[in-house]
Amino acid sequence: MKLPNGPQTPAVVQMLRWIISPMSFLEACAAKYGDMFTLKLENNSPPLIFVSNPQVLQQILTNDTKEFAAPGDTNLLFESLLGKRSVITISGAEHQRQRQLLLPPFHGERMRSYSQVISDITEKIISQYQIGQSFNIRSAAQTITLRVIMQAVFGLDEGPRADKLQHFLGEILEKGSSKLSVALLYFPSLQRDFGPINVWGRQMRRQQETDRLLYAEIRERREQPDSSRTDILSLLMSARDEAGQVMTDEELRDELMTLLIAGHETTATAIAWAFYWIHKLPSVRQKLLQELDSLADNPDPNxxxxxxxxxxxxxxxxxxxxxxxxxxxxxxxxxxxxxGYDLEPGTGVIGSIYSIHQREDLYPQPKQFKPERFLERQFSPYEYLPFGGGARRCIGLAFAQLEMKLAIAKILTSRELELVDNGEIRPQRRGLVTGPNRPIEMVIKSQRQVKSHISQIKELQEMKTTA
Ligand code: HEM
Known part of the structure; x- marks a missing residue:
């Protein structure tokens, strides 16, 4: 079987490049080998073909329950955090069944019912920052998104258990974002206690604390069932499989952990980047404010x-x-x-979202931030896919978009913000995802009041009568 070309360096060298500077590694490979290349990241695993060709990706993602599979056992990296029974680590029919259960709360009316929660939590968190005080927008966004997802999942975002959960989840993600922690995930033989540099051991203990809190919540819910609750945990607890069995505590824990982790850090990073670009590029901020202010009479979430x-x-x-x-x-x-390659069963393929989004033929001047591209042209789901596609397309896609838009609208229309410095901030690896390479520090300059058209007219009329 002939595979697409790729680097010939030993697997461990390729893995280290992937861990240390993943985006420049992807760019270098795409420049040298084109939009399909093969990487060998582990000695004992089959090579993995990275794809950034939209047609090829369409073939994969529209067939990933037929000619291809989307197995969960290739996502072992996530197992230590999310468990063996997470929607991300299970496969086949079981995976599809679990997705069907989890999707509805993140779509349509059920999802829109979180609009008020998102706006209220955003206001509560942003009002904790004083005028003139600088703050890290990513941390603020992370508090917002974690509280929102806790509200959706448990129906609570405050109280001692919620506060402790927020603390431990924050720590797990923060400490797990270093390159050393990522290396421990990719090299399981290093997952042991190493005396004073006990990175793995400490992470495991944070996880045990989190589990204790999750199991306590599950136990309380089992002991005091309340049929009026509409949160996702209640929904999962009342679900039954084909044999009439309810989910076990372990299954519930893994699914809760998955939603809490997948559902907040990603969206928080996206919100932080949006604030960076909006304030880095004055014309973007101006156009956006003009559009948002036009809704002053009717700031309805829809x-x-x-x-x-x-x-x-x-x-x-x-x-x-x-x-x-x-x-x-x-x-x-x-x-x-x-x-053009004849592939045998067992070969791994993966969509390189970053490389597709950097294609010059689709996105001229790809390193420039130009929202207008999305007004001038419609991209297919295989040309633009921040949430993946096919059998494992992101469950929280619509929810994340709603959260981004409402949080941005709330903050921008009520406060004048500024970047503390105008230097460039670039993306880098942060755990298994990406994030800014240094804090995006912002400062609130003043409160902002948008006058609705009706109050503007009233003011004019009053001025006329007094004159
Ligand atoms: C900006 C925010 C987000 C981004 C960029 C993002 C991105 C992604 C991507 C790329 C995938 C893999 C898709 C594939 O393999 O084809 C995924 C899967 C997933 N996402 Fe998201 N996501 C975001 C927010 C969320 C939120 C808010 C939730 C939950 C509330 C969520 C839950 C999940 C879950 C459970 C999966 C696994 C689906 C499966 O295995 O079937 N994500 N996400």
């Missing part, structure tokens, strides 16, 4: 969600520095011809 320029800003934010660089791997199930 109307905000549909604003074209706000949508374009969010799309461009997730294009230029996608939080997830890759889709999850897919595996060839039956012999298949893909992009």
């Amino acid at each position: 109307a905000i969600f549909k604003l074209p320029y706000l949508n374009a800003v969010c799309c461009e934010t997730l294009r230029i520095y996608p939080v997830a660089m890759l889709t999850f791997p897919r595996v060839v199930k039956t012999p298949v011809s893909l992009g």
Whole structure:
């Protein structure tokens, strides 16, 4: 079987480049080998073909339950955090069943019912910062998104258990974002206690604390069932499989952990990048404020969600520095011809989201932030895919977009913000995803009041009568 070309360096060298500077590694490979190349990241695993050709990706993602599979056992990296029973680590029919259960709360009416929660939590968190005080916008966004997802999942975002959960989840993600922690995930033989540099051991203890809190919540809910609750944990607890069995505590824990982790850090990073670009480029901020202010008479979440320029800003934010660089791997199930290569069952393929979003033919001047691209042209789901596609397409896609838009609208219309310095901030690896290479520090200059058209007319009339 002939595979697409790729670097011939030993697997460990390729792995280290992937861990240390993933985006420049992807760019160097795409420049040298084109939009399909093979990497060998582990000695004992089959090589993995990285794809950034939209047609090839379409073939994979529209067939990833037929000629290809989207197995969970290729996502072992996530197992130590999310467990063996997470929607991300399970496979086949079981995976599809679990997705069907988790999808509805993140779509349609159920999802829109979180609009008020998002706006209220955003206001509560941003009002903790004083005028003139500088703060890290990513940390603020992370508090917002974690509280929102806790509200959606448990129906609570405050109280001692919620506060402790917030603390431990924050620590797990923060400490797990270093390159050393990532190396421990990719090299399982290093997952042991190493005396004073006990990175793995400490991470495991934080996880045990988090588990204790999650199991306590599950136990309380089992002991005091309340049929009026509409949160996702209640929904999962009342679900039954084909044999009439309810989910075990372990299954519930893994799914809760998955939603809490997948559902907040990604969105927080996206919100932080959006603030960076909006304030880095004055023309973007001006156009966006003009559009947002036009809703002053009717700042209804549905109307905000549909604003074209706000949508374009969010799309461009997730294009230029996608939080997830890759889709999850897919595996060839039956012999298949893909992009001119005849592939045998067992071959791994993966969508390189970052590389597709950097294609010059699709996105001229790809390093520039230009929301207008999304107003001038419609991209196919295989040309623009920050949330992946096919059988494992992100469950929280619509929820994340709603959260981004409402949080941005709330903060921008009520406060004048500024970047503390105008220096360039670039993306880098942060755990298994990406994030800014240094804190995006912002400062609130003043409160902002947008006058509705009705109050502007009233003021004019009053001025006329007094004159
Ligand atoms: C900007 C925010 C987000 C981005 C960029 C993002 C991106 C992604 C990507 C690229 C995938 C893999 C898709 C594939 O392999 O084809 C994924 C899967 C997933 N995402 Fe998200 N995501 C975001 C927010 C969320 C939120 C808010 C939630 C939950 C509330 C969520 C839950 C999940 C889950 C559970 C999966 C696994 C689906 C499966 O295995 O079937 N994500 N996400």
